[in-house]
Amino acid sequence: MSDTDTDAKVAAYFERPGHRHAVEQGIVDGKLPLKFAYAGSAAHTHDRLARHEGYQAVTGAAANVRETFRSAGLDEVPAIVEIGPGNGLNSMTILRRLGDAKRPPRMLLGLDFSETLLGMAEANFRRELGEVSFTGHVWDVEAEPTAAVDSWRPPETPVPVLLLGNTIGNFEQPSAALGHVRRSMRMGDTLVIGATLRRDGINARSMTEPYRNATFTEAALEPLHACGVSPADVCFTVDYIDDEVVGFAVLRRGLNILGHELPPGHRVRCFVSHRFTPDHIHSIVRAAGLVVGVSRIDEAANHIVVTAAKENSAEGCTS
Numbered sequence: 001m002s003d004t005d006t007d008a009k010v011a012a013y014f015e016r017p018g019h020r021h022a023v024e025q026g027i028v029d030g031k032l033p034l035k036f037a038y039a040g041s042a043a044h045t046h047d048r049l050a051r052h053e054g055y056q057a058v059t060g061a062a063a064n065v066r067e068t069f070r071s072a073g074l075d076e077v078p079a080i081v082e083i084g085p086g087n088g089l090n091s092m093t094i095l096r097r098l099g100d101a102k103r104p105p106r107m108l109l110g111l112d113f114s115e116t117l118l119g120m121a122e123a124n125f126r127r128e129l130g131e132v133s134f135t136g137h138v139w140d141v142e143a144e145p146t147a148a149v150d151s152w153r154p155p156e157t158p159v160p161v162l163l164l165g166n167t168i169g170n171f172e173q174p175s176a177a178l179g180h181v182r183r184s185m186r187m188g189d190t191l192v193i194g195a196t197l198r199r200d201g202i203n204a205r206s207m208t209e210p211y212r213n214a215t216f217t218e219a220a221l222e223p224l225h226a227c228g229v230s231p232a233d234v235c236f237t238v239d240y241i242d243d244e245v246v247g248f249a250v251l252r253r254g255l256n257i258l259g260h261e262l263p264p265g266h267r268v269r270c271f272v273s274h275r276f277t278p279d280h281i282h283s284i285v286r287a288a289g290l291v292v293g294v295s296r297i298d299e300a301a302n303h304i305v306v307t308a309a310k311e312n313s314a315e316g317c318t319s
């Protein structure tokens with residue numbers, strides 16, 4: 001894809017039946033599940049955002065992931081699963097870093113809510129990292145477990161399951177989502193979570209700085225635009241409240257959606273990214289029935305990687 005293609009504005013669209021209604025209901029309720037900021041035409045705005053320098057400052061830290069693979073004894077894994085690979089660019093960075101592993105991975109299963117992002121990731125892999133075979137599968141990790149990991153994995157092969165880029169900070173109920181991940185894993189598989197750490201003593205302004213640009217605003221508002229809400233009819237604010245970067249769309253004029261008259265000033269939370277302490281991540285992992293393994297903090301990047309495994313219980317043997 002050329003830069004010109006990347007920058008081109010794609011006409012607004014939803015990916016699947018039901019998405020438009022779910023987004024409209026979210027606008028009425030004042031809370032839009034963040035997964036819709038990655039699907040349909042929003043995937044193209046996310047793709048632009050993911051190429052933005054500020055985005056890397058928040059989600060990067062491939063070196064920390066690589067080192068965690070070493071510490072956790074994951075240096076001979078032929079196949080990797082990634083939940084939320086986005087456009088695949090960060091996945092490729094990590095796979096390149098794993099090129100010095102005893103056995104570099106040659107297969108990647110990308111599981112994502114966004115079929116459009118999976119298509120982009122597949123094309124990016126084919127063009128830029130042809131030696132790794134990329135398979136995409138649509139899955140909403142917040143909704144239910146998936147059988148896709150088991151049907152894809154090479155026979156008798158434990159796999160690392162990556163959840164990187166602070167995607168865990170986007171979930172409404174992180175422990176419930178990790179519970180679905182646990183039920184999609186087998187004994188011997190390792191969940192690898194990459195998250196952004198809370199910074200004490202930092203002011204809201206500098207915390208939200210990476211999000212104060214036109215590319216991010218466009219990405220956050222795209223689901224509303226796909227519902228026909230004109231950019232001129234909303235303004236966007238971003239703030240740091242209770243360890244969360246939160247973005248709100250505020251209606252400039254009244255709007256009728258699903259039979260509801262929404263007044264000017266109606267606020268819709270359309271972005272959320274939680275910041276964690278190490279203890280918080282560990283407690284989420286444990287609440288999901290997983291056992292914490294390696295924990296690796298990169299102070300400079302403000303980033304933590306935590307590995308987790310299934311407990312040795314009857315439920316863990318087959319499901």
Ligand SMILES: C[S@@+](CC[C@H](N)C(=O)[O-])C[C@H]1O[C@@H](n2cnc3c(N)ncnc32)[C@H](O)[C@@H]1O
Pocket residue numbers: 034035038039050059083084085086087090111112113114117139140141142143164165166167170
């Ligand atoms: C913050 S981006 C991270 C992308 C990539 N890992 C990176 O570091 O650039 C979040 C990714 O998770 C996906 N995602 C968000 N909510 C999801 C859900 N409920 N189920 C599955 N994927 C989801 C998004 O589509 C997107 O690809």
